[in-house]
Amino acid sequence: MAMYHIFIVIILFLGSSLAVKTGFQARITPTGLRFLSDVGVRKLKEEISKATIPDQSGSADVVIGTIRYSLTNIHVTRFDIPSASISTVTDVGLKVSASGLSISLHGDWRYKLDSFIPVSDSGSFDVWISDVTLYVTIEIGVDATGRPTVYSSSNDCAFYAGRVDITLHGGASWLYNLFDSEIADKIQDTLNHQVCQTVINEVNTDLAEEVANIQIVASITDKAEIDYSLVTSPTFDVTLTTSHKGEIYQKGNHTEAPYEIPTIPSDPDQSKMVFMWMTDYVANSAGYVLQNTGFFQYNVTQDKVPPSSKISLNTSEFAVEFLIPQLAKLYPDMMMQLNLNTTQPPLVSITPDKVGATVTGDVAAYVIQPNNTLAYLFTLEATLKLSAKLGFKQSSLTWNSSYVSADLRLLRTAIKDFKIDKLRLKFQLACKMFIIPKINDMGAAGVPVPSFDKYSLQNPELTQGKGFVKIGTDMVYDPLWETRAKSRRQQQKDV
Numbered sequence: 001m002a003m004y005h006i007f008i009v010i011i012l013f014l015g016s017s018l019a020v021k022t023g024f025q026a027r028i029t030p031t032g033l034r035f036l037s038d039v040g041v042r043k044l045k046e047e048i049s050k051a052t053i054p055d056q057s058g059s060a061d062v063v064i065g066t067i068r069y070s071l072t073n074i075h076v077t078r079f080d081i082p083s084a085s086i087s088t089v090t091d092v093g094l095k096v097s098a099s100g101l102s103i104s105l106h107g108d109w110r111y112k113l114d115s116f117i118p119v120s121d122s123g124s125f126d127v128w129i130s131d132v133t134l135y136v137t138i139e140i141g142v143d144a145t146g147r148p149t150v151y152s153s154s155n156d157c158a159f160y161a162g163r164v165d166i167t168l169h170g171g172a173s174w175l176y177n178l179f180d181s182e183i184a185d186k187i188q189d190t191l192n193h194q195v196c197q198t199v200i201n202e203v204n205t206d207l208a209e210e211v212a213n214i215q216i217v218a219s220i221t222d223k224a225e226i227d228y229s230l231v232t233s234p235t236f237d238v239t240l241t242t243s244h245k246g247e248i249y250q251k252g253n254h255t256e257a258p259y260e261i262p263t264i265p266s267d268p269d270q271s272k273m274v275f276m277w278m279t280d281y282v283a284n285s286a287g288y289v290l291q292n293t294g295f296f297q298y299n300v301t302q303d304k305v306p307p308s309s310k311i312s313l314n315t316s317e318f319a320v321e322f323l324i325p326q327l328a329k330l331y332p333d334m335m336m337q338l339n340l341n342t343t344q345p346p347l348v349s350i351t352p353d354k355v356g357a358t359v360t361g362d363v364a365a366y367v368i369q370p371n372n373t374l375a376y377l378f379t380l381e382a383t384l385k386l387s388a389k390l391g392f393k394q395s396s397l398t399w400n401s402s403y404v405s406a407d408l409r410l411l412r413t414a415i416k417d418f419k420i421d422k423l424r425l426k427f428q429l430a431c432k433m434f435i436i437p438k439i440n441d442m443g444a445a446g447v448p449v450p451s452f453d454k455y456s457l458q459n460p461e462l463t464q465g466k467g468f469v470k471i472g473t474d475m476v477y478d479p480l481w482e483t484r485a486k487s488r489r490q491q492q493k494d495v
């Protein structure tokens with residue numbers, strides 16, 4: 001009985017430590033990996049065509065003396081990589097495979113033979129390395145700071161160049177072409193021995209250093225930043241899934257936001273290249289920071305009131321409109337100022353059919369006296385509840401919100417006989433007529449979802465669950481990416 005009990009406790013403990021809370025989660029599916037390997041091949045081709053290969057020189061002792069040779073102006077004339085792929089290795093990491101690869105080089109050769117009769121000769125050469133196969137497995141984990149780690153051992157790499165052909169031109173090359181197959185064999189052996197060592201070394205030094213310095217915090221505003229460090233090692237099955245902290249903090253103050261982090265249910269979806277599950281915790285931690293850094297403060301004077309709302313902040317007119325005679329009596333014909341500030345962080349809650357948002361704040365009213373000092377009038381507490389539908393327009397996240405409720409409550413007043421009913425009606429009307437349309441104007445333009453260098457989202461889809469939204473999308477190569485990004489930024493500015 002006791003053993004049984006301990007067993008359960010251990011299982012529960014393991015269970016709770018495994019279910020690491022994560023603000024957002026991302027997944028790359030096999031089609032996404034195929035896309036990424038195409039991106040990689042495209043980049044590799046660009047890089048290799050621009051690559052400069054260092055001049056080679058050396059010396060060799062032959063029977064009649066020492067040959068000093070140099071190979072210069074070496075460049076790639078052709079590079080083919082007919083098949084390349086990135087795939088997952090379950091519980092280990094990623095495997096890069098390429099086969100049928102071939103590369104052609106052209107350059108100049110020259111040699112000097114230091115013997116009793118000095119001889120020198122020069123010409124050009126072509127090298128064709130073909131039937132190349134390369135496999136590298138990169139073991140991927142996470143370090144204590146939440147950055148990924150990479151590692152490859154000698155068992156993780158295989159390289160084989162099936163064929164090396166050399167042709168020399170110029171000089172007495174007809175002579176050397178007689179033994180070029182010997183040189184070719186030597187090059188082939190060297191490649192087959194050296195390439196994996198070089199690749200593994202690259203992974204364990206350059207690549208390891210690069211990922212160890214990866215950014216895990218990004219600035220959002222001058223006061224807020226998002227921490228997207230990994231909370232656990234990436235998981236590899238047929239897909240690659242990463243879990244991120246996804247919390248927004250005040251810069252220099254990493255106090256945790258006091259909200260429950262929703263659990264993202266396991267979901268085997270592989271129908272798109274990439275997926276992202278974003279919990280409402282991310283939005284709420286942002287609201288928490290914005291509230292604590294005093295972001296939502298806004299003072300309304302008459303010039304900020306849309307004329308079409310027909311709201312006058314002139315005390316005489318306001319008093320008549322809202323049945324507060326005392327106001328006109330105390331401060332006739334003066335202008336008022338309304339200081340808005342949120343008193344609680346705005347709260348977002350996502351459910352399968354909608355996104356609800358609640359904003360609660362104070363409206364403190366003052367009158368601007370003839371000598372420009374403010375006299376306090378009253379404070380109202382306002383609560384506005386919205387519900388929104390999220391969607392996508394091209395690569396931008398859009399929203400369309402609708403009114404749920406708006407309420408006003410009198411907190412304090414320096415004015416007697418204050419009746420709030422008419423004010424409440426006007427507030428509700430203003431929310432429906434001005435505030436929500438304004439929010440929806442921004443929502444119709446949307447917020448561009450980050451995409452990268454020349455690649456755009458294709459057919460992004462958004463679905464909601466309890467506490468999270470799930471975004472799935474394919475990616476495409478888009479040569480007009482730059483132009484599109486510019487016009488989106490312009491649209492943003494116009495709103």
Ligand SMILES: *[C@@H]1O[C@H](CO)[C@@H](O)[C@H](O)[C@H]1NC(C)=O
Pocket residue numbers: 250253255292
């Ligand atoms: C950090 O933020 C928390 C929550 O907003 C706040 O209570 C605390 O005073 C802040 N600490 C500093 C040093 O600013």
Ligand SMILES: *[C@@H]1O[C@H](CO)[C@@H](O)[C@H](O)[C@H]1NC(C)=O
Pocket residue numbers: 297298299339366374
């Ligand atoms: C709003 O007005 C108050 C004075 O009533 C002032 O202290 C505050 O700085 C103003 N806030 C903003 C955001 O302009």
Ligand SMILES: *[C@@H]1O[C@H](CO)[C@@H](O)[C@H](O)[C@H]1NC(C)=O
Pocket residue numbers: 314315316317333334335
């Ligand atoms: C306020 O409204 C009254 C009545 O419409 C008008 O006579 C007065 O000039 C206005 N005062 C200001 C400061 O605009």
Ligand SMILES: *[C@@H]1O[C@H](CO)[C@@H](O)[C@H](O)[C@H]1NC(C)=O
Pocket residue numbers: 294297341342343362364379
């Ligand atoms: C917001 O309003 C409340 C109530 O009027 C007030 O106590 C608080 O100081 C205000 N906060 C800011 C940052 O103005």
Ligand SMILES: *[C@@H]1O[C@H](CO)[C@@H](O)[C@H](O)[C@H]1NC(C)=O
Pocket residue numbers: 369370371373
């Ligand atoms: C501004 O005018 C009001 C009302 O006339 C008065 O009570 C207040 O003392 C004046 N303030 C200053 C700084 O002159």
Ligand SMILES: *[C@@H]1O[C@H](CO)[C@@H](O)[C@H](O)[C@H]1NC(C)=O
Pocket residue numbers: 400401402444
């Ligand atoms: C937003 O939703 C309302 C109904 O709630 C609908 O009438 C309106 O057409 C929608 N607007 C957009 C841009 O989808």
